Amino acid sequence: MKRNDIILIIAILVFAFGTIVFFNLTKSEGDKVVITIDGKPYKTLDLNTDTTLNIEGEDGEYNLLVIENGVASMKDASCPDLICVHQSDIHFDNETIVCLPNKVVVEIESSESNEIDGIVN
Amino acid sequence: MSSKKTATYGLLIALAFIFSYVESLVPIPLPIPGMKLGLANIVVLIALYVLGSKQAFGLSVLRIVLVGLTFGSLFSMIYSLAGGILSCIAMILCKKTKLFSIVGVSIVGGVTHNIGQIIAAILIVENRGIAYYLPVLLVTGAVTGLLIGMLGAEITKRLTVKLNINNHKCN
């Protein structure tokens, strides 16, 4: 390895770490669950109300979304990879669960974040 | 290309094919569905150092198309193309600068591989929230690149001796 390789590794780590710190400092709890299919709005739910929603696509595909105790997670899906089901629970602002085969995106949003943009709590 | 090089090229394509197949069998819980670690990058890296830029790029494209047609879906192919082509070009350019060793070039390949995939994911699902996973994927890419680079350095050293190629330096 050359000295430049080490510098490169350090630069990547510093950048990644900096981004993580930035995201964590600006991270806040969300309160809305926004569901889109293929980029189009499907439904918006309240993160603080326990509920179960079967997200149904046009061709019979489905994703079973469960909101419980202030976190959202995918419990079942018709996609072949089931990666969305294995993704961890989400509750922070901007966190997402993505099901690529079904083009379903579940994103946490905060009703405050639009008004007080950039303010860290 | 000499016949030895041509044989090596064929062997590398076969290897890349096997690596991609193994990778498609073992789903790695990366935060973005459909993403791959890019283990097949080692073959592209070796091709770049033993055979040359053109061969490495050709192998990169050939591998993605072959694998996509054989056991991929449209999505996995778009991901592979975005990640594979971007990382291959980045590695070629990076090697040309002569600033880095094979390990550094491989790290750049690993990182850009993930950046390419993240861009594809943002475009496919039209959701910029995915960029949230960038730091994790940068580190994953750097670590994968580092390991592949160290392994690739060893293999390249041996292959170069075997093939009697004197015009390439690996360090």
Ligand SMILES: [Zn+2]
């Ligand atoms: Zn899914």
